[in-house]
Amino acid sequence: MDQQTRNDRNKRKQLLITGLALVFCLGIFAVYQVKQTSVPSDVGPANKIQTTVDVFTVAKADLVKRISLSGQTVPTAEVDIAAKYQGRITGVYVSLGQRVTAGQALVVQDTGDADIAVLENQAAYRQAVAEAQTSAVSFQAAYDRAKADYQRALASYQRYKSLYDMGGISREAFDINSQQLADAKATLDTLANQINSGSEPATVEAARAAAAKAGQAVSAAQKERGDLVLSSPRSGVIGYRMVEVGDLVQAGQKLLSIVDNSNIYVDCQVSEQDMAAMSLGMKVDVQIESLGKSIPGKIIYISPANDPQNLSFSLRIALTSSDPSIRSGVYLSHPPD
Secondary structure (H helix, E strand, O other): OOHHHHHHHHHHHHHHHHHHHHHHHHHHHHHHHHHHHOOOOOOOHHHOOOOOOOOOOOOOOOOOOOOOEEEEEEEEEEEEEEOOOOEEEEEEOOOOOOEEOOOOEEEEEOOHHHHHHHHHHHHHHHHHHHHHHHHHHHHHHHHHHHHHHHHHHHHHHHHHHHHHHOOOOOHHHHHHHHHHHHHHHHHHHHHHHHHHOOOOOHHHHHHHHHHHHHHHHHHHHHHHHHOOEEEOOOOEEEEEEOOOOOOEEOOOOEEEEEEEEEEEEEEEEEEHHHHHHOOOOOEEEEEEOOOOEEEEEEEEEEOOOOEOOOOEEEEEEEEOOOOOOOOOOOEEEEOOO
């Protein structure tokens, strides 16, 4: 047996002896305490120790599930203003952070070419209208002329027939006159049928269609010219501005954005396990960490299906208190109750 083994045995013996001594001392102390607190048999009832028992009534209550949500504020609307056509900017009438109203002019592009196009199309329209009117007048004149020609041909035919019956003219001369009457009647019938059909004659209708087409071209040119003046589609605040006078912008290029903070919402993601505790119209308190405020709100939307990417449901809370210090994009949370 080596020296290390003997030392380990001695240490275990010392620990065992120390433990037994500690247990013996605790036992003596416990016996002493019992003797000090025992009540002699000859002590009267008034001096005996009394025991008090407290009784509590357990009430039935619903279990409360505490759910903590987090999300960001979103505005009523955030609209981007972009150029519809390529062109040079000739006017910018708003600045960053400025409040605007619906219909207010924000940015204007060069309208010189568009103004010329409007004038050209207006001239073409007036010409087409004049031609349609001339066509209608010409058709009426042609009808009146055909009617007069038929009346003359009919009178001539009656004279030739009388002469032919008396043997005054040849059969050939009478046949020629009869053909002239037939031709005059065919021309008159053609024009009369167009009038009696209930619709305009083909020539007049074509002229009027050309005039209508020219009118549409005028409207298109005026709209294109109007699209060069970018107006606000709604009231709000300019939240983005990246345009200056003289800039050459491309079609579809974002120039401004309008943020409408008239109503603020909070979009959150809710797990499937917590959906049972959510309902439309439920009132919640939303904690704004950056402002140190708690704002009341209520649930106005719960997505009908979960997101397959993160297996959660979308939920929107409408803040019922209008506070101008609350802006979109602020991180918020709904603390547990």
